[in-house]
Amino acid sequence: MGTDSEGTRALVLHPDIAGQSGQRNADFALEEAVSLAEALPGLTLAGAEVVRLVKAHPGMLFGKGKVQELGARIKADDIELVLIDGPVSPVQQRNLERDWKVKLLDRTGLILEIFSDRAATREGVLQVEMAALSYQRTRLVRAWTHLERQRGGLGFVGGPGETQIEADRRAIDAQLVRLKRQLDKVVKTRTLHRSARAKVPYPIVALVGYTNAGKSTIFNRLTGAKVLAKDMLFATLDPTMRAVTLPGSGREVILSDTVGFISDLPTELVAAFRATLEEVLEADVILHVRDISHPETEEQHRDVMTILDNLGVGEDRRVIEVWNKIDRVPIDQREPLQTAASRHDAAVVTSALSDKGIDPLLQAVEAALDQDRRQVTLELPHSEGRKRAWLHEEGVVTDETETDTGTRVSVSWTEAQAVRFSRL
Numbered sequence: 001m002g003t004d005s006e007g008t009r010a011l012v013l014h015p016d017i018a019g020q021s022g023q024r025n026a027d028f029a030l031e032e033a034v035s036l037a038e039a040l041p042g043l044t045l046a047g048a049e050v051v052r053l054v055k056a057h058p059g060m061l062f063g064k065g066k067v068q069e070l071g072a073r074i075k076a077d078d079i080e081l082v083l084i085d086g087p088v089s090p091v092q093q094r095n096l097e098r099d100w101k102v103k104l105l106d107r108t109g110l111i112l113e114i115f116s117d118r119a120a121t122r123e124g125v126l127q128v129e130m131a132a133l134s135y136q137r138t139r140l141v142r143a144w145t146h147l148e149r150q151r152g153g154l155g156f157v158g159g160p161g162e163t164q165i166e167a168d169r170r171a172i173d174a175q176l177v178r179l180k181r182q183l184d185k186v187v188k189t190r191t192l193h194r195s196a197r198a199k200v201p202y203p204i205v206a207l208v209g210y211t212n213a214g215k216s217t218i219f220n221r222l223t224g225a226k227v228l229a230k231d232m233l234f235a236t237l238d239p240t241m242r243a244v245t246l247p248g249s250g251r252e253v254i255l256s257d258t259v260g261f262i263s264d265l266p267t268e269l270v271a272a273f274r275a276t277l278e279e280v281l282e283a284d285v286i287l288h289v290r291d292i293s294h295p296e297t298e299e300q301h302r303d304v305m306t307i308l309d310n311l312g313v314g315e316d317r318r319v320i321e322v323w324n325k326i327d328r329v330p331i332d333q334r335e336p337l338q339t340a341a342s343r344h345d346a347a348v349v350t351s352a353l354s355d356k357g358i359d360p361l362l363q364a365v366e367a368a369l370d371q372d373r374r375q376v377t378l379e380l381p382h383s384e385g386r387k388r389a390w391l392h393e394e395g396v397v398t399d400e401t402e403t404d405t406g407t408r409v410s411v412s413w414t415e416a417q418a419v420r421f422s423r424l
Helices: 026-038 064-076 090-100 107-118 122-137 165-198 215-223 267-272 278-282 297-311 331-343 358-370 382-394 415-422
Strands: 008-017 043-053 081-084 103-106 204-209 240-245 252-257 285-291 318-324 347-349 374-381 397-402 406-413
Touching (some): 008 026, 026 043, 026 107, 043 064, 064 090, 103 107, 107 122, 204 215, 204 278, 204 297, 215 240, 215 252, 215 285, 215 358, 278 415, 318 358, 347 358, 382 397, 382 406, 382 415
Parallel strands (some): 008 043, 081 103, 318 347
Antiparallel strands (some): 397 406
16 A cells, blocks of 8 residues: 555545445455555555445445444544545535545546546547546536646546536536547547558557556567556556567567556546547457456456447457466466467467567467458559559558559458558
């Protein structure tokens, strides 16, 4: 836990509500919530606990006795911020803040804070601010103070007192309109860049996975780049792309590192970061990096696949599972995992820290790029010389014949290559 005496003293609570369907192991959920809190600068973690509830109380979330018990602890430990790992209604938030006399953030608010602190590109900053404003607009039972950010975060943690709700709503709506205009300009620029990339004859390989699975470490191993790779949630927010040469064929690919996924990702952010994940939608191969040592690796796998489905990544996309962090698995469990991976259609065991499995991973990428190709014959007029050159640069031409009107070209390509060709 944090030791910075200057930081805001925070208490993390995970409500474990009896009978809720599909809920995760409470202890693992609390551990992840603590990691989320540690990912936000300026906090000192003063405690964390699972709070078991028979049911959620509409007005205060917790029962009267538990509210008093936690209030006494908050006062005794000089807590300034309570982080609740789950949804908290605006009314519950207002009532608990009044009773405990502290600021309170639910899971969505905390993740928005972290995203705001980490966003580096102009588009990332605008997307987070819009998501935060949309979230805040629904919570106008409490304060919205000013729309300028005083630090890397969004101002949920600190800030002055309440203003009139209607004035706040108008201010938020006006700011949303301004941000939308700015974002539209940025997205147009990004579309131009993407069109330019479509002319570059390189397959795209996208890294995806649960946050802190080791994507950025693998990215750095494969590319020699120095992307921020820390043992914390959401170390990477904005997409990073680098060229990688595959050792077998010498073929170049574009490797894209993406934001980490997480269970119960705020719906505002799924929408806001769709553009950030565009490289995944256009990828020829997706590398799904998993922390195979994590006790909930299967649950994390399901969360990632659910988000990919929601993004529209179809079953026809080639996905290689990267079972990372094998070095953290107990020695007696490593061989069974290796055996399981060898029986899996597309799984590679790696330890990005030690380089284990990196060469087999590159070989798997190469094999995946050569699979699922289809034969097509194209009729290109003389005026389409640029498209013909692109096909040759891509290495997909199997035969070509001159005709009276141009060139008849036979190609063997993937669906993603066909899509990029259509955009030339």
